[in-house]
Amino acid sequence: MKSLRIKNLKKKFKNTIAVNGINIEIDEGKIIGIIGRSGAGKSTLLRMINRLVDPTEGSIEFDDIKVSSIKGRALRKWRSECAMIFQQFNLVERLDVLTNVLIGSLGRNYNLLNLFGIFSKEEKINALKNLDRFDLSGIALQKAGTLSGGQQQRVAIARALMQKPRILLADEPISSLDPKNAKRVMDDMLKINREDGITIICNLHSLEVAKKYCDRLIGLSDGKVVFDGSPEALTTEISKELYDLDNE
Amino acid sequence: MSESLIKNHNERLKVLIRKRRFWNIFLSIGILLGLIFSSKIIDINASRLLSGLPRLGDYVAQILPSLETNSLFLDSKTEGSISYWYFNLPKYLHLLFETFNMALVATIIGSLIALFLSFFAAKNTAPNSLIYFITRRTLEFFRGVPEIIFAILFVWALGIGPIAGIIAMMLHTTGSLGKLFSEVHENSDVRPREALKASGGNWFSEMKFGLLPQVLPNLISYILLRFEINIRASTILGFVGAGGIGQELYLVINFNYYEEVSAIIFLIILTVISIDILSGYLRKNIIEAE
Numbered sequence: 001m002k003s004l005r006i007k008n009l010k011k012k013f014k015n016t017i018a019v020n021g022i023n024i025e026i027d028e029g030k031i032i033g034i035i036g037r038s039g040a041g042k043s044t045l046l047r048m049i050n051r052l053v054d055p056t057e058g059s060i061e062f063d064d065i066k067v068s069s070i071k072g073r074a075l076r077k078w079r080s081e082c083a084m085i086f087q088q089f090n091l092v093e094r095l096d097v098l099t100n101v102l103i104g105s106l107g108r109n110y111n112l113l114n115l116f117g118i119f120s121k122e123e124k125i126n127a128l129k130n131l132d133r134f135d136l137s138g139i140a141l142q143k144a145g146t147l148s149g150g151q152q153q154r155v156a157i158a159r160a161l162m163q164k165p166r167i168l169l170a171d172e173p174i175s176s177l178d179p180k181n182a183k184r185v186m187d188d189m190l191k192i193n194r195e196d197g198i199t200i201i202c203n204l205h206s207l208e209v210a211k212k213y214c215d216r217l218i219g220l221s222d223g224k225v226v227f228d229g230s231p232e233a234l235t236t237e238i239s240k241e242l243y244d245l246d247n248e
Numbered sequence: 249m250s251e252s253l254i255k256n257h258n259e260r261l262k263v264l265i266r267k268r269r270f271w272n273i274f275l276s277i278g279i280l281l282g283l284i285f286s287s288k289i290i291d292i293n294a295s296r297l298l299s300g301l302p303r304l305g306d307y308v309a310q311i312l313p314s315l316e317t318n319s320l321f322l323d324s325k326t327e328g329s330i331s332y333w334y335f336n337l338p339k340y341l342h343l344l345f346e347t348f349n350m351a352l353v354a355t356i357i358g359s360l361i362a363l364f365l366s367f368f369a370a371k372n373t374a375p376n377s378l379i380y381f382i383t384r385r386t387l388e389f390f391r392g393v394p395e396i397i398f399a400i401l402f403v404w405a406l407g408i409g410p411i412a413g414i415i416a417m418m419l420h421t422t423g424s425l426g427k428l429f430s431e432v433h434e435n436s437d438v439r440p441r442e443a444l445k446a447s448g449g450n451w452f453s454e455m456k457f458g459l460l461p462q463v464l465p466n467l468i469s470y471i472l473l474r475f476e477i478n479i480r481a482s483t484i485l486g487f488v489g490a491g492g493i494g495q496e497l498y499l500v501i502n503f504n505y506y507e508e509v510s511a512i513i514f515l516i517i518l519t520v521i522s523i524d525i526l527s528g529y530l531r532k533n534i535i536e537a538e
Binding site for chain 1: 439440442443444445446447448449450452453456457458461462464
């Protein structure tokens with residue numbers, strides 16, 4: 001049995017259907033790329049997996065967790081196991097890098113002292129180790145807002161690792177980065193996938209990047225799965241259809 | 249063809265201008281009539297104003313100290329010296345300090361309560377719309393009732409003294425800062441909070457790490473502004489028996505101790521100016537530091 005199972009998942013917003021009946025199963029330990037043009041429902045799908053958005057219909061299950069229907073403490077526990085990084089990095093810009101990384105531990109190991117900005121020595125060491133993996137420990141005390149986009153995204157990955165997640169959801173992680181930084185971020189994601197065995201589900205705009213890094217690609221169009229297979233199986237015709245390419 | 253178009257256009261423009269002119273004249277006449285009508289109701293008339301004005305000057309002349317240049321810096325026993333004018337300075341300073349402390353305590357406690365309530369009064373942080381509604385209306389009540397009414401109420405209930413003034417100012421501070429804080433929350437960036445939520449953080453950590461770092465400089469700036477306002481307010485509250493320098497000012501006005509009136513007023517003006525400058529400086533530094 002696959003670990004993440006999505007069945008007949010639908011999401012309706014006021015006037016639009018963002019996700020319209022998706023069925024996918026995902027193996028643990030792989031990098032899955034979700035491709036398609038903007039508005040295809042990629043972001044909504046990812047947000048439903050960690051429940052930033054609630055599904056209208058259908059179910060999401062992970063092992064024996066009924067992700068689509070849990071609430072309260074169980075939901076927060078699921079979110080801590082299912083980390084997320086964002087297109088705009090979503091760091092707290094006025095706090096230093098170390099605190100930003102420590103924030104990742106709040107869902108997993110929360111105590112009242114945290115509310116006063118106090119974290120245990122163990123967590124601090126943990127955070128520094130995670131920063132060090134991405135060569136960021138030198139800027140641990142710098143304010144997050146002063147970093148470049150690429151650095152911010154890698155800090156966000158370090159923050160995600162603090163959650164000790166089983167899955168990492170990445171919502172357009174490189175869309176606002178230049179090619180050099182984009183490569184660095186993708187390499188870092190590859191690294192945590194290969195070294196820690198964390199499943200990665202990644203929304204990508206660039207087909208080139210998706211083909212290079214992903215083990216499996218899922219193509220969405222109008223909220224439906226129109227392609228599901230290995231990068232090699234993605235023909236030029238299908239990708240043209242996926243992106244409605246400007247050959248008209 | 250094109251000529252007739254231009255002609256047509258000009259015609260329409262003329263009609264528009266005529267219409268606008270009509271409205272301008274109509275509004276001007278309306279405002280003028282309203283002015284005349286309302287001044288009739290509150291009974292303003294020129295002759296009374298003119299005959300009253302010199303009396304205003306009389307009072308100002310009366311409260312001004314009679315200082316003499318050759319005895320200006322002599323001791324408090326000599327008439328015409330500054331120290332004669334300010335013979336009661338130690339008492340004034342003590343009362344001024346009391347006023348200052350009233351404002352300080354009221355601002356600190358009021359801000360803390362306002363901060364607590366602001367989370368429930370902002371659309372994007374309130375747990376549900378009922379709590380939002382109730383908190384908003386509560387804050388409106390605290391803000392809507394003038395401080396002086398609260399002060400009269402608490403002087404009546406708790407007796408004459410600073411505590412009544414402190415509570416009155418505290419309530420008003422809570423009401424106005426609570427509203428301002430909640431609006432700062434509503435304008436905050438949702439993305440850091442989203443990240444906290446997505447990592448499994450609870451509501452408290454979302455507020456502490458996702459929201460507060462963003463809004464804190466704004467909140468501090470508002471608190472300092474409120475402190476300035478409270479310094480002035482606490483002077484006025486003294487008039488109804490709520491302690492501080494205002495109570496003394498009320499006393500000397502009633503007893504017609506003319507020179508003491510000006511002595512106290514100058515002292516108050518000096519205090520307000522220095523607090524304004526100081527907090528303006530602090531605010532500027534806090535905003536620039538970010």
